Amino acid sequence: MVTDQLDTDGPDAALRADIRRIGTLLGQTLARQEGRPLLDLVEEIRALVRSDAEAAAGRLAAMDVTTGTKLARAFSTYFHLANMTEQAHRARELRRRRAQHGGWLDQAAKLIAERGVPADEIADAARRLAIRPVFTAHPTEASRRSILSKLRSIADELDAEAAAAVLYGATDSGPATRRLAELIDLLWQTDELRLDRPDPTDEARNAIYYLRELYADAAPQVLDDLAETLRSLGVETAPTTRPLTFGTWIGGDRDGNPFVTPAVTRDVLIIQHEHGIQATEAAMDALINEVSVSRRLRGVSLDLSASLAKDLDALPEVAPRFRRTNAEEPYRLKARCVKAKLANTRARLRHGTAHVPGRDYRGTDDLIADLELMRASLARNSGQLTAVGKVASALRTISAFGLHLATMDVREHAEAHHAVLAQLYDRVGETDDYAALDRPARTKLLADELTGRRPLAALGTELTDGNRKTFDVFHTIRDAQDRFGHEVIESYIISMTLGVDDVLAAAILAREAGLIDLHGGKARIGIVPLLETPAELDAGGELLDEMLSLPAYRAIVRARGDVQEVMLGYSDSNKMAGITTSQWSIHRAQRALRDVAARHGVRLRLFHGRGGTVGRGGGPTHEAILAQPYGTLDGAIKVTEQGEVISDKYTLPALARENLELTVAAVLQATLLHTEPRVDEDSLARWDAAMDTASDAAYRAYRGLVENPDLPAYFWASTPTELLGALNIGSRPAKRPNADAGLDGLRAIPWVFGWTQSRQIVPGWFGVGSGLAAAREAGLSPVLAEMHGNWHFFRTFISNVEMMLAKTDLSIARRYVDTLVPSDLQPIFTTIEQEYERTVAEVLAVTESSALLAGNAVLGRTLGVRDTYLEPLHHLQVALLRQYRDSASSNQVIATAPGARRPPSDSTALERALLTTVNGIAAGMRNTG
Numbered sequence: 001m002v003t004d005q006l007d008t009d010g011p012d013a014a015l016r017a018d019i020r021r022i023g024t025l026l027g028q029t030l031a032r033q034e035g036r037p038l039l040d041l042v043e044e045i046r047a048l049v050r051s052d053a054e055a056a057a058g059r060l061a062a063m064d065v066t067t068g069t070k071l072a073r074a075f076s077t078y079f080h081l082a083n084m085t086e087q088a089h090r091a092r093e094l095r096r097r098r099a100q101h102g103g104w105l106d107q108a109a110k111l112i113a114e115r116g117v118p119a120d121e122i123a124d125a126a127r128r129l130a131i132r133p134v135f136t137a138h139p140t141e142a143s144r145r146s147i148l149s150k151l152r153s154i155a156d157e158l159d160a161e162a163a164a165a166v167l168y169g170a171t172d173s174g175p176a177t178r179r180l181a182e183l184i185d186l187l188w189q190t191d192e193l194r195l196d197r198p199d200p201t202d203e204a205r206n207a208i209y210y211l212r213e214l215y216a217d218a219a220p221q222v223l224d225d226l227a228e229t230l231r232s233l234g235v236e237t238a239p240t241t242r243p244l245t246f247g248t249w250i251g252g253d254r255d256g257n258p259f260v261t262p263a264v265t266r267d268v269l270i271i272q273h274e275h276g277i278q279a280t281e282a283a284m285d286a287l288i289n290e291v292s293v294s295r296r297l298r299g300v301s302l303d304l305s306a307s308l309a310k311d312l313d314a315l316p317e318v319a320p321r322f323r324r325t326n327a328e329e330p331y332r333l334k335a336r337c338v339k340a341k342l343a344n345t346r347a348r349l350r351h352g353t354a355h356v357p358g359r360d361y362r363g364t365d366d367l368i369a370d371l372e373l374m375r376a377s378l379a380r381n382s383g384q385l386t387a388v389g390k391v392a393s394a395l396r397t398i399s400a401f402g403l404h405l406a407t408m409d410v411r412e413h414a415e416a417h418h419a420v421l422a423q424l425y426d427r428v429g430e431t432d433d434y435a436a437l438d439r440p441a442r443t444k445l446l447a448d449e450l451t452g453r454r455p456l457a458a459l460g461t462e463l464t465d466g467n468r469k470t471f472d473v474f475h476t477i478r479d480a481q482d483r484f485g486h487e488v489i490e491s492y493i494i495s496m497t498l499g500v501d502d503v504l505a506a507a508i509l510a511r512e513a514g515l516i517d518l519h520g521g522k523a524r525i526g527i528v529p530l531l532e533t534p535a536e537l538d539a540g541g542e543l544l545d546e547m548l549s550l551p552a553y554r555a556i557v558r559a560r561g562d563v564q565e566v567m568l569g570y571s572d573s574n575k576m577a578g579i580t581t582s583q584w585s586i587h588r589a590q591r592a593l594r595d596v597a598a599r600h601g602v603r604l605r606l607f608h609g610r611g612g613t614v615g616r617g618g619g620p621t622h623e624a625i626l627a628q629p630y631g632t633l634d635g636a637i638k639v640t641e642q643g644e645v646i647s648d649k650y651t652l653p654a655l656a657r658e659n660l661e662l663t664v665a666a667v668l669q670a671t672l673l674h675t676e677p678r679v680d681e682d683s684l685a686r687w688d689a690a691m692d693t694a695s696d697a698a699y700r701a702y703r704g705l706v707e708n709p710d711l712p713a714y715f716w717a718s719t720p721t722e723l724l725g726a727l728n729i730g731s732r733p734a735k736r737p738n739a740d741a742g743l744d745g746l747r748a749i750p751w752v753f754g755w756t757q758s759r760q761i762v763p764g765w766f767g768v769g770s771g772l773a774a775a776r777e778a779g780l781s782p783v784l785a786e787m788h789g790n791w792h793f794f795r796t797f798i799s800n801v802e803m804m805l806a807k808t809d810l811s812i813a814r815r816y817v818d819t820l821v822p823s824d825l826q827p828i829f830t831t832i833e834q835e836y837e838r839t840v841a842e843v844l845a846v847t848e849s850s851a852l853l854a855g856n857a858v859l860g861r862t863l864g865v866r867d868t869y870l871e872p873l874h875h876l877q878v879a880l881l882r883q884y885r886d887s888a889s890s891n892q893v894i895a896t897a898p899g900a901r902r903p904p905s906d907s908t909a910l911e912r913a914l915l916t917t918v919n920g921i922a923a924g925m926r927n928t929g
Contacts (some may be wrong), residue, residue, distance in 0.1 A: 006235040012861075015089040018158060022081045022180070029184045030074055037406050041067070042074050043710050045202055047573025051872045056616030057815060061879035063064060068876055069913040071788065075869050076920030078188060080151055082866070083923060085650075088155040091161060091654035103224075104622070104658075104665035105229040111231060117672050119234040124239050125671045126230050128635030130605070134247035135210070135406065136642040137203035145206060150187045152651055154180060156580035194913050200260050204250045204268040208275045210650045211405045214734035215279045215397060218656035219244065223396040226664055239375065240368055244664060247638060248272075248406040254473065255413045255495040256747070261469060262476040268490055269408065269480055270349060276403040277346050283394050284335045284342070290333040290390050291374070293383060300330045301377035301497040307370070311337035314358040317344075320508070324845060331374055345403065349483070363485020365400035371395050404488045412475060412531070413492040413517055418507035420467045421446075424456040424512075439499040446504035450511065450552040453519065457512050462574050474513035481524055490525060493567055493607075497529035500546045500553075507556060516559075523559035528607065532569030534699075537585040540566070541592025548600040557602055563636070566593055571748035578767040588804070590632045598631075607638040619805060622797070626667035627792040630677050633670040639663070648926070679790065690783045691776050698771030705766060705831060712743050714825045718816045719754030720881055723911075723918055757921050759812045759874065760832060769839030772846065781845075790845050802843055806852045806863055807925060810836055812874045820885075870924040877917035884910050 030039045053825045060068070074817070112122065147418040161176040198206075223244060230237050237243075250267025303389065308330055312318060318333075318340050323608040344360035347353075374397060379387035422434040431437065431445065463471060477489050494506050507527050508514045515524045529547075531540045544566065549555050557564050568589060573582040590606060596605035598852040610624070621639060639651065650656040677684060716722065743751070748763075755762045775784055787794040810833055817829045840852065853860040887910065 012089075015086060018085050018088050018089065019077075019082050022154075022184075023078060025177070025181050026074075026078055026081060028181065029188050033188050034070060038070055038074065041071060042649060043819060045071065045872045046868060049875075050868065053811075053871070053875075055208070056717075056872065057875045060875045061536075061882075063876070063879070064821065065880070065883075065909050068880060069303065069909070069916055072873060072876055072913060072920055073188075073192070075193065076916060076923055077184075077868055078185070079920055079923035080147060081154065081184070081867070083775070083926065084151040084155045085158065085593070086862075087648070087652055088158045091155075091652045091658075092159065094654055094658050096218070101226060101597040104661045105225050105668070108665040108669040109232055110227045110811070111669060112672055115673055117233075122233050122672065123235045123237075124228065125668070126235055126243070126636055127241065128603075128671070129241075129243035129667065131244050131667050132247045132407070132638045133641045133660075134249060134409065134607070134638055135207040135646060135669065136249040136253065136640050137200065137207070145209065146190050147187065147192055148647055150183055150190065150207055150650060154183050154187075155652055156185070162695060184367050191549050191737050192919050195913065200251050200257075200264050201267055201271060203775040204248070204271050207248055207250050207646075208272060208405060210646055211401070212275055212279055213653070214402050214650065214656055214660070215405070216282075217653040218650075218660055219400055220393055222658050222660045222664060222789050223400060224393050225661065225916075226668075227392070227396065229668075234736050239392040239848075240399050242399050244400050244660070246406040247687055248408050249410075249640075252408040252410040252489070254416075254470075260471045264478065265408070265473070265476050269404065272405045273349055273403055273406075273484060273927070274346065276401060276405040279344050279401065279405070280398060280403060281339055282397060284339045287335045287391065287394060288332050291335070291378075292329055292725060293331050293374055293378070293385060293386075294328050295330055296328050298383065299381045301373075301380055304330060304334065304373045304377040307373050308334050311341075315340045315344075331378070334370065334374055338367065341345055341367075341370075341654055342403075352483075355483075361403060361485075362483070363487055364404075365485070367403065368395065368399060371398065402485075402487055404484060407487055409479060409491045409493055409528075411495060412470060412473065413791070414497055414502035414505070416466075416470045417494070417502070417509055418442075419504055420463065420471050420509060421456075422465055423463050424461065427458075427461060428456060435571065439501050442501040443499065446501055446803065447550050449508055449553055450504060451518065455512060456508065471509060471512075474509050474515060477510075477525060478513050478515050486524065491524065491528045491565055492525050493528040493530050495530050496532060496536075499508075500543065500550065501546055503527055503529055504550075506555065507553065514729050516556060518555045521555070521559050523556045526560045526563070526565055527556065528565045528567055529634055530567040530569055530609070531589060532572040534581055534585045535575055537568070537573060537589040540589040541596045544593055544596045545600075548602060554600070560720075561665065562601065563602075563603045563605055564597060565605040565607055565638070567609055567638075569609045571609065571752075573752050573762055575748045578697035579764060579770045579801065580768050580797075581695045581702070581893065584691050585918040587629060591629045594629065594632045603634060603636065603756075604632070605636040605638065606632060607640075609640050619873070622662040622666045623792075623796045625670055626674070627796040628670060628674075630674045633667060633673045633674065635667065636917045637667055637903055652688065678792075679892065683786070686745065686783050686793070690780045690787060691794070693778055694771035694775045694782065697774030698767035701770035701835060702767035703834075705762070705828075706743065708828060708831075710828060714821060714828045715743060716753060717821045717825060718760070718813075718920060719758045720877060720914065721750050721757075722756035723914055724750050724753050746793055756925055757817045757877070757918060758816045759807075761804050761808045762832060765801050765808065765839050766832070768801050769835055769837075769842045772842035773838060784846050785848075798843060798846055799841070804838070805840055805843060806860070808836060809867065810824050816873065816881075818827060819882055823927050866924050873920045873924065877921065880914045880917065882908060882916055 023460060027039050027042075029423075030042065045059065048059060052140060052838075060071075063071070157176055157179050161173065222887060226243060227237055227239070251265050292811065311334070312323065315337055318336055322333065322336050326336065341360050345362075348360050357366075361367050371391065371394065375387045375391045378384070378391060418435070425431050425434045434442075434445075437445065457471070477492070480488050492506055492510065494502055497503060507516055510525060510527070511518075529543065531537045531543075536543075544564070548557065548564070568586050570582065570586065573585060576582075577585070593604055593606070608624075610621075625633065625637070649659040650657075679687075708714075752763050772784065775781075787796075788798060813832075814829070817826055821829070844850070844852070847855075848853065851860075853863075887908075
C-alpha cells in the first residue's frame, strides 16, 4: 500500500516519508499473510475511488463478505499505523521545540513575569492549584488494548531509529525495518474486535494502564517543571502540595449503568490500590538505589532516627540482612520500612483486616509523612540537592497519585435518590405521598430534615432492590474511606439536577450513612450538582444561590473548606440544543456561578464534562481553558478524559507530558492573568448581544431538525448506530433506562457516533450557519469580525466548528442516504445539506478565508489523503449495511428505532465485516463518539 501526495519537501515531509514506508511494509504484510491478490485489490479500489466513485461503489457492493472483511481490515490497519506514525512525529517535534524554546510552563512564566505579578500573589495562586483530569469509561475507544500496545511498540521503534540517526548519522535501517515488519505482521494477526463487552473492572484496568504510565514518566516531569517554573518566579512550593491529581468515574458512575454496583465500586478501589502500591514500591526502590547516604559521613535528624527506630520495632518483617547491611544508611533503611508497610497494606486490603497504625497505611497521609521526614533530614544535613531533587520529585508524584492512583467520583441520577426517600418517608409516616410533592414543598421538607438529628432509616429497613442499591452506595463510600483513606472518594455527583431538592436528597442519604453530620461540623463528601440541559445551565446561578442560602447546606460547604463543586454537562446540552446554544449556555452559566459563589464567600470548582469530539464538548483543552470567562478559574478545575481521547493524549510519554503541561500551564496562566475582563463592558455587551442573536437562531434551526417526527427513522436508517453495542467497547448501555423509541433516551455517544460514521457530523456544526446568518442579517457583521479577532471564546468556538465542517463529507453521506434511507425520509438530508452550505459560507465569512482550514495547510492535506482511504470503507459499509438489514426477517423490528429492522442476533460474518468498517472509519476520523 502506498500513500498519495507524499512530496519530498514541505514541513511534514519526514512524516509523509515515514507513512509511505509504513504503508509499504503493510502492503508486504498483506501479500505475505493473505496473498498478492489482496494487495492488488487494495490498490485497485484506491485508484477506482479517485477516478470513478460510482464504479468503486458498485465494485464494493458486489464483493463477497470474506473479501470485504479483509479489504476493510487492510484500510483500518493503515489508519491505525498512520495515526501512530503521526503521534510519533508529533512527540518528536514537541521534544525538539521544547529543547529550542522551552515548554508551555516556560511560556506561561514569561507572560506572568511580563505582567509583573507579585511573588506573594503567585505563591497564593500556587497553593490553590488543584487540577484534576478525570478518566471516564464512556465507550468511544474502538481499539483494543492489544492493538494499541502493538502500535505503541511501532512508535517506539520509529522513535529509536530517529534518535539513532541524530546521534550517529546514517545508520543501517535493516534491523529496524525487520522489527517494524514483524510488528505489522502481528498487528494483522490480532483481532481488532472484542469478543465480549467489558465489565467495569475491565474498564478500570484499562484506565490504570494509562495512570501507571503517567506515574512513571509524564506526571513527575510536569510536576518537577511546575516547581521549577514557580521557583523562577520567586516562589518555593512544598513537594507535598497537590497541584495535579487524577480522578476516575470508573466503578463509581452508576447513572444508567446497572453493572456498577456497590460491590463493583469496592472491587475497582482494590484494583487501583494494588497498582498504586506497586507503583509506590517502585518509587521506593529508586530511592533505595539512589540515597545511599551514610550516617558515618553525614548527620541525620533526631526525628528521622526516632521514626526509624520505631519502625524497626514495629516491623520485624524487615529482613535481618537489610538491618545489617543498611545499618549505617538510615535513608535506605527507612525506605525499606516504607516498603514493608506497603506490603502490609496490600495484605490488609486483600484480606479485609483492620488497619494497624505503624504497620500499614490507611490513605496516603502517613506515607507522605514518612517521606517528608527523609527529605527534611537531608535538607538539614548537607543533602539539600537530593532533598529538592530525587526525594522531592518522589514526594510530588506520590502526593499526586497516592496509593489509590485516582480519586473516584460517584454519580447517580437525581430521581434515584427521591425514590429511596419516598420509601423512607413512607416508613416514618410524615407525608402522605412524597413523590406527589412539588419542588418547593420537597425542598422545605428536606431542608428541615437535614437539620434534624433523627435517622430516617433503621437497621433492616425494607427497600426495593433498586432503592437498596442506591442507598447502599452511600454506605460503600463510608466504608471505602474507612478502609482506604478519605481521599479515595471526595465527590458525589447528581445527574439531571433540576432543583435544590435534588441536592438535598443526596445530602440526606449521605447523612443517613454517616458521611455528613451538620451538628458535628463534618462532611466527608461534597455534593455536586450536574447541569446538563440548556434550561439547567441557564438557571445554574439561581440554583447555586438557593443552595448556598440554605443554612443547612451552607454548613456542608463550610465543612468542605468553603469549596463548592459544580459540574457542567457538554454532551447532553449539545444533543438537546445544538452546539451554538450549548457552548453559549455553558459560557454564561460559568459567569453566573462565578458571581454567586463570590457573593457567598465560596470558592467555585468547575468540573467540565467534556466529551471526546467537538460535538460532545471536546476540542483542544488548552484553548478551552483560556477561553473560560474571567475569574471562573481560581486554581481549581476538573476535566473529563474519555474514550479515544485518552489513548490519543497519553499513549506516548512525550504526548502525555505535553498534554498535562498544556493543562497545568493554562490553569496557572488563567488563574493569575485572567482575573478581570479582557475587554471593556460596552464591547462585552455587544458581543453578548450578538451571541444571543446567533444562539437563538441556531437553536431554532437545530430544534427544527431534531423535532422533525421523521428524524428518528432517518437517523437509524442513514447511520450504523445499531452496531455500536456489538463493538463491545463499554459496559454502559447506549440508551437510558425505560427510554422510548425516539431519540430523547439515546445517549450522546451513540448520537455522535452515528452521525460521524456516516460523515454527516450534525452535532458538530448544525445550526451554526443559521445563527451566524441571523447575526449578519441583523447588521452585526462588524461585531462578528470584532469577536473573532478579540474574543478567545468565540474564536475557539469557530475553530472547532471549522474542524467539524472539514471532516464532514456530504457526498459520502449521500451514498448512505440514497442506498439506505426510504425516499419519503430523504428530504431531511436536503435540510442537512442546506444548513451545511450555509454554515461553511458563514464560517468562511467570519474567518475571512477562501476555504476551510486555509490557515492549516498541513492538516487540510492530511485530511485529504485520509479521505482516499476512508471512501472505500464508507462504500463498503453502505453495501454491507444494506445486506445486513435485508438479511433480517421482516418481523424483526428494532425496538429503539421505529421503522428500522433489528439486525440478526448471532455473530455472523456479515456483522464482523460491518464492525471492521466501523472500527476503520473511527480510526480514520480519529474519533468514535
